[in-house]
Amino acid sequence: MNRRSAPHRATAAAPAADDPARPLRPRRLTARMKLTLTYALFVVVAGAFTLAVIYLAMRFVPNYPLTAANPRDESGAPSRQEILQTLLKASGLTLLLLALVGVGGGWFIAGRVLRPLQDITRAAKRAADGSLDHRIGLTGPRDEFTDLSDTFDTMLARLQRSFDAQQRFAANASHELRTPLAINRTMLDVATADPDGQDYPRLVARLRETNQRGIEVTDALLQLSALDHTSPATQPLDLADTAREALDLVREEAGTRGITLSTDIRPAPATGDGVLLRQLTLNLLHNALRHNLPTGGSLSLTTEPDPAHPGRAVLTVTNTGPLLPDTVDHLTEPFLRGSGRLAEKDPARRGHGLGLAIVAGVVRAHHGDLTLTPNRGGGLTARVSLPGR
Structure with missing residues (x-):
């Protein structure tokens, strides 16, 4: 059991008596003591069984006076009764010795066996206290304890990523919701300071635009939250029809931006x-349009049965655009845009950073797969695979 655990380990404080999440339990024998007593009991029982067999076997010794092998030896040979009595005394001392050896050996062996479990317990206490940046990292051959350690480390890593993403989401959501309010307040303060020098139709239009942006962010947040807590009402459909409906809604925007649309819509x-x-589909198309080339861009939309997984349907959106890093999975995080958190200066290209996050939420709710792949020449390919009928 030669295992080492990762460094930077600390024992968590004992739970408070009034903490409802950690109920106090009556303290009884520890697992180490139970294993020790079990091991010692097994050794004593095995020894007692062996001695009992020997004792029963000795009872078959003939019960007649024994003489020494040398006739000149005047010392008398022990009788069967004396031999049995001596055997009983030796057996009692042997069982006592076996009990002591069993307790000592059992205590040592139980400590060695349970040491990894103690490391895991300390790690669990630290996680319960809010520390998720440590890992157990047991080494040694694979067994039940290393499997448990690896599983626990994987759980800690996922929890840490989840909490970090939640903190970023809260901070970014606060910023995105506060920005329109701050802009409205600034414009109103300027208008109040100089009421006669204002272009009120333009001011109202800007206030309306800023307010609409706040409403869009709030609606997107509500939709994103609903996707994580409710299951969609599913029914048989064809992704080709869905793609055509969404495509009709973005044709005008594509024409305004000078982006060429190409489609290969097959029944799916x-x-x-x-x-x-x-x-x-609309979010993918809007993302492909707004993160495209300034001029001469293109967008492709395809639907088809999944060739790699029969029984599933695939929707793919590919666009031209700026070069992206090799890893683009982070683009599905809320409020994260391809060029960072700052919005585009052009209102026509400005988004709220929740489009791909909502796409990922819809895919999760449908038990599908979303794959984002950067194109060699720039742009992105988004592939959605969904369960078939």
Whole structure:
């Protein structure tokens, strides 16, 4: 049991008596003591059984006076009764010795066996106190304890990523919701300070635009939250019909931006919520349009049965655009845009950074797969695979 655990380990404080999450339990024998007593009892029982067999075997010794092998030896030979009595005394001392050896050996062996479990317990206490940046890291051959340690470390890593993402989401959401309010307040303060020098129609238009942006962010946040707590009402549908509906809604924007649309829409039977899947397709198309080349850009939309996984349907959106890093999975985090958290200066290209996050939420709710792949020449390919009918 030669295992070492990762450094930087500390014992967590004892739970408070009034903490409802950690109920006090009556303290009884520890697992180490139970294993020790079990081991010692097993040794004593095994020894007693062996001695009992020997004792029973000795009872078959003939019960007649024994004489020494040398006739000149005047000392008398022990009788059977004397031999049995001596055997009983030796057996008692032997069982006592076995009990002591069993307790000592059992205590040592139990400590060695349970040491990894103690490391895992300390790590669990630290995690319960809010520290998720440590790992157990047991080494040694694979067994039940190393499997438990690896599983616990994986859980800690996922929890840490989840809490970090939640903290970023809260901070970014606060910023995104506060920005429109701050802009409105600034414009109103300026208008109040100089009421006669204001272009009120333009001021009202800007206030309306800023207010609409706040409403869009709030609606997107509500939709994103609903996706994580409710299951969609699914029904058989064709992704081809969903793609055509979404494409009709973005043709005008594509023409305004000078982006060429190309489609290869084939029947793709799937199962899902039609409204959510249309929103998913719209978000992918809007993302592909707003993160495209300034001039001469293109966008491709395809639907087809999944060639790699029969019984599933695939929707793919590919666009031209700026070069992206090799890893783009982080783009599905809320409020994270391809060029960072700052919004585009051009209102026509400005987004709220929740489009791909909502896409990922819809895909999760439908038990599908979302794959984002950067194109060699720039731009992004988004591939959505959904369960078929």
